[in-house]
Amino acid sequence: MITREQLDEAVRRGLIGAEQRDGLIRFADTGSVASEEAKDTPAAGFDEQMRLIGGGNDVFVTIGVVMLSAGLFAALITFLGDRTTVMFGIMAVFLWAVAEFVTRQRRMRLASTVIGLGFLFAVQAILTDWVVTGYGIAMPENPLQLAAMRPQLGIAGTVLLGGVATAAVLYFWRFRVPVMAGAIALCLTALSFFYVTLFLYDGVTEGRLYLPALDDLPDLLRNALYMPLISGLAIFAVGVMFDLRDRERVTVWSDCAFWLHVISAPLLVHPLFIMSTGQDVVFGEIEPGTSAMVMLAVLITVFVYVALAIDRRSLLIPTLAYFGSLGIYYLVNSAANQTGIPPFALILLVVGALIMAFGAGWQRIRGLIIRPTLPTSLLDKLPPIRVHTT
Incomplete structure (x- = not known):
């Protein structure tokens, strides 16, 4: 039996077209490409493919890799x-040697992801030990010691x-493991935060910037949210660029975009929510009122549309998870002081309803909302809307 992975590979090699692949999938699921049921429902292959697990054997090999690595690690200790x-x-x-077989030859998705993350952890441990011993960096006992270590830091x-970002680039170049795109994005984001922190510290110590007073701390921290927002926008833009290169979602760049959207969503959602609602970022107090609830509904609408x-959906799931957990947080903290249903419970109802609706008819909803609201020139660049009509 030909698998979905083999059909995707045939599309990548140009042996068949994407429409032929989708027709074969519908034929396998319904017994006939022209069946009436297939005309009324999206094709089985039209959903966003996460492609994280390749099958039962993939899980089996992943368990074996984890046990083998743990045994070797214990022996080395x-x-x-x-x-x-x-x-x-x-x-x-x-782990690199194991990846040569598991990833390069067998292309096992879950096992390849676990091996890749294990490799990056090993590289991170090596670099951490090297910088700690080579530059004499230790946990400071007070801020003065931390300031004294500025040149080494x-x-x-x-x-x-x-170094970790470079290792991820090399690993991706060799093995084409999509999760490396997420690792690279996280490292570059952390590096950006690090450089901005050093720039501000040097500005204060050199007299170019004033040390903020305690009353200025909330505004300072709120302004600091621009950094994750800019990073999130950059990561999101790269993910969209990968998506535009692969409208049919059959190459590794589409899988890379999946991880980039997962990472960009929290970086975008939290700063936008805090800045648009004026919540307290110092003590983490989140108690949305009417205006905050309106802004939250607007943010949900914008993220859903995008x-x-x-x-x-990899962009939407972290977004709804954030808003849902925010609503739960508010409800728990309000339970002791309020009776009845708090207004913010409506957000939980909306989030839950959206998840259920999108899970049942994602492509049909895309057709109803996106097709009439975007020009054809833009629709031709976005992933096609796969809804059959009679």
């Missing part, structure tokens, strides 16, 4: 003790975060 660099260096080489942070337009 026994023989090498506290020689961290050597121990994690052996682990990194071992700049180089150490660059080596650590930049997710529908680019056909990415």
